[in-house]
Amino acid sequence: MNKCTERLFNGLIKENPTFVLMLGMCPTLAVTTSAINGLGMGLTTTVVLVMSNMLISMLRKIIPDSARVPSFIVIVASFVTMVQFLLEGFIPSLYDSLGLYIPLIVVNCIILGRAESYASKNPVLPSIFDGLGMGLGFTVGLTAIGMVREIIGSGKIFGWKIMPASYEPITIFVLAPGAFFVLACLVAVQNKVKAAKAKGGQQEAASGCDGSCASCGNGSCGKAVFSVEKQEGK
């Protein structure tokens, strides 16, 4: 049980996918026009992440190493399709506002990343909690960004008006450019905190995205699919 809480803590704080690893940038910027959208996207991703981590961990001894990544993609894509239909049926308003970004959960680096680095090597229960922790960490990140954008951009939070009537909303923050600015400020704050922590030590600029996604495409997806095809060729 101890290990499970450790995984939760790891996903939520130590390796928070949004703020620390900077993974899954596309949905992070695209759907956070309001807090409720961010929350919805985060929870949807969490569900997919938990389910795919569970199944991949169950099948980890069956899936051959060379066909690893294509199998992961099929598993993830199946869960995404299921979740998409569930959302369409039960929460149509959220389905409409997330739109294209629901099927795009398939290419979210976080999910394949967790499958590859954790679920394919560990037993079922810790994998479930790993998915839960990472998913909730992602949800917290998205909701936080969504809240900032909603407060500045429309003076509301979760749809309730909280700013005084004299406040003129800065609409650009709910539009595309605002997403970049808010994320830039959040990363800058994080850099500042890091620099203060490592006083005198060398400060590392947060360049998570190019490292993580590049390695994701390079190392795992590309090679694994390639090796499968090579075998078929033989």
Next chain:
Amino acid sequence: MEELLLIAVGAALVNNVVLSQFLGLCPFLGVSKKVETAAGMGGAVIFVLTISSFITSLIYKFILANDAILNGRLVYLQTIVFILVIAALVQFVEMLLKKMMPPLYNALGVYLPLITTNCAVLGVALKNVQKDYGILASVVNGFATAVGFTIAIVIMAGIREKTEHNDVPESFRGMPIVLVTAGLMAIAFFGFSGLNL
């Protein structure tokens, strides 16, 4: 013809794939340090995206949505089928280029494997289905989207080369200043939404 032109301008400029829809953000932020590499990435994306929109719309029209096969009830498989087709296609294109066109392979080779994780590719395939585009319109849409991506990433790389040695506040160095630049570019691209399409 006019319709195709509207799709092209809309996809390349008005609804720029990176700056207004946030698709393909990882390569946009990751591979935009130099103009040459950015142009290489852009070329690879144009190449793959055009082919992949053609193939995915063919598959959708003639297999998934074909009334003769299970009354077209296979449509729900689109996400799974598309992502697998794209992953395989990228590998195939890479091998083909290596054999048939070594100079082009040398120019684009490194960037090809990265494209599987570029969500713009899957995004465009799904959008073609969503908007009910025909095969020709899908290809035009894919090509124009990729051109939009190339425009954005090359401009970004140009700006980054210039700001490399600027005196940026310490905590804004690295990723934050790139994001701010992207935000300003997004504002600039907003001007295109004034186009009456």
